[in-house]
Amino acid sequence: MSAAARRAALAAIGCDLVARDGGPGERRAAALMRRLEGREEEVLGLRDLPKVPAWARLPLAAQERVAQRAALASIADTLAHSIDGAWLGEHAHAAGEEAVDWAIGLAGKAPELDPVDGSELAGRGYALLRTTLSDPLRPLLAWAAADETPVPVDTASTCVALAMKGAA
Incomplete structure (x- = not known):
């Protein structure tokens, strides 16, 4: 170049x-x-x-969709095996039915973290995005949940990569 x-x-x-x-x-x-x-x-x-990373260059609304999909990917197995319509509906309301269906299709292909409610979906997603950033790049993602739980880097990277493919 x-x-x-x-x-x-x-x-x-x-x-x-x-x-x-x-x-x-x-x-x-x-x-x-x-x-x-x-x-x-x-x-x-x-x-x-x-x-x-490519997701950090996206407009904020698109970044939020990637965060939501990353969070959904992290609970794909739980979503796929759930029979709780209200709980599934919370996630569909937060991220959209198409995104939940996409995540259910990832069952068995994505790392699994503890389940989160629909209201915690954005927090989980942004925690996953933040984990993939090196320290100098952390200011790119100002949003942080008050009770953000650390996530393994390889898990976060896999969920974010799946989310970027799913959001494309």
């Missing part, structure tokens, strides 16, 4: 990251919230950009 092509690739990643965070007003508001919460302002360097 030529130097110009590398610069263009880095610029494309940077543009995607800036675009997904909204306009200047939203970025200023997010920076203010970080300061009020006592979190340091962390800045990515050019060396970090090639390591940014």
